[in-house]
Amino acid sequence: PWRDGANRYADAATVHCVLDRAATSRLVADTSRAYGNDVQDVLLAALALATGQASLAVELEGHGRDADLDLSRTVGWFTARYPLLLRMPASREPGGALRAVKDALRAIPDRGVGYGVLRYLHGELAHVATPDLCFNYLGRVQAEGDGAWTLVDAGGGRAPANRRRHRLDVNAALIDGELRVDWTWPADAIDRDAIDALAARYVATLRLLIDHLAHAPARPTLADAPLASLDAAQFDALVAAYPALDDAYPL
Numbered sequence: 001p002w003r004d005g006a007n008r009y010a011d012a013a014t015v016h017c018v019l020d021r022a023a024t025s026r027l028v029a030d031t032s033r034a035y036g037n038d039v040q041d042v043l044l045a046a047l048a049l050a051t052g053q054a055s056l057a058v059e060l061e062g063h064g065r066d067a068d069l070d071l072s073r074t075v076g077w078f079t080a081r082y083p084l085l086l087r088m089p090a091s092r093e094p095g096g097a098l099r100a101v102k103d104a105l106r107a108i109p110d111r112g113v114g115y116g117v118l119r120y121l122h123g124e125l126a127h128v129a130t131p132d133l134c135f136n137y138l139g140r141v142q143a144e145g146d147g148a149w150t151l152v153d154a155g156g157g158r159a160p161a162n163r164r165r166h167r168l169d170v171n172a173a174l175i176d177g178e179l180r181v182d183w184t185w186p187a188d189a190i191d192r193d194a195i196d197a198l199a200a201r202y203v204a205t206l207r208l209l210i211d212h213l214a215h216a217p218a219r220p221t222l223a224d225a226p227l228a229s230l231d232a233a234q235f236d237a238l239v240a241a242y243p244a245l246d247d248a249y250p251l
Contacts, residue, residue, distance in 0.1 A: 002132075002167060005189035010160035013187040017199040019179035019206060026210050027179065034216040035095070036224065037102050040137045042213070043172050043181075045094075045101040046206040047135060048086045050198060056086045059166065061136035062111055082112030083131055094212035099221040103232060106223035134166040138173040168195075179206075219243075 005011065019027070031037050048056045062080045071078075086104055089096035119125040158164075169184040181202065183195050222228070222235040230238065 003189045005186050007164045007167060007186045007189065008160065009158045009162050009164055011186045011188050012164060012184050013192065013195075014182055014184040015192065015195055015199060017181050017183070017203050019181075019203060021177045023207060023210060024174065024177060024179045026214060027206070028174070030210065030213045034213050034218055035099050035102060035221050037098055037213070039139075039174075041098060041102045041105060042206070042209055043137055044086065044105070044135060045097045046202055046209055047170065048088050048101065049092060049094075049097055049209075050201040050205045054088055054090075056088075057083065057131040057133070058086065059083050059131045059134045060112060061134060068110070080112045080116060081134075082108065082115035083128060084108065094209050095216055098209065098213070099236075100232065103221050103223045106226075130165060132167040133170065134168070135170045136172070138171065140174040142174075142176060 027039065027042060031039050031042055044058070047058070059081055060083075063078055084104060086101060089100055115125065119128070164186065167185060167189065169182075171182045171184075173180055181199070183199055185195055219239055222230065222232050225235065228235065
């Protein structure tokens, strides 16, 4: 449970957890094999399962350049933020969680760019509450060229007295062959032991998902049949009834 607090940048603390190189290599290599997931799907599924909640509200942050826009004459920082409600299957088994997260993410048009337009330019979504949790997968971050450049932590990028947007920020990146996950929270609102325990559950859950992806049989998900007038349960029943369905029989 969260205690009341100002949630300022000055009060924020950060802990890090790391997935070793061998497990990270398996994550990258096996991610799409079973259900057509990408790395972000797997990371979010692990987060939802690690919290133990049936549904998880999260604000996703992306680089904002996914929409079909001509950005050739633009410079500077782009970002897209949009809320997502992840509903975990009652069984909470790895395959069902991975498929549910994939389908939820693929249902978002243009990776959420339109949400900002509707909310901030038109005011149509101004009533939507901002989730307490923000997740950002930065992808692969590494030095280029001859290694003369090194990734460093430049310190805070916000005024210490400013209020933070979220209670918990989770930032993940592939750095030098390892997955690093940073957890930032207001230290005056929750004890570090609780965040350490969540981070440990996250890594353990991520390992379970990686093992599952390495051995699970390939099968489509609802996102692979966008024109089908079915819900996830109906689609799963169809796949179970016709297990030989593959690309030769497009749905």
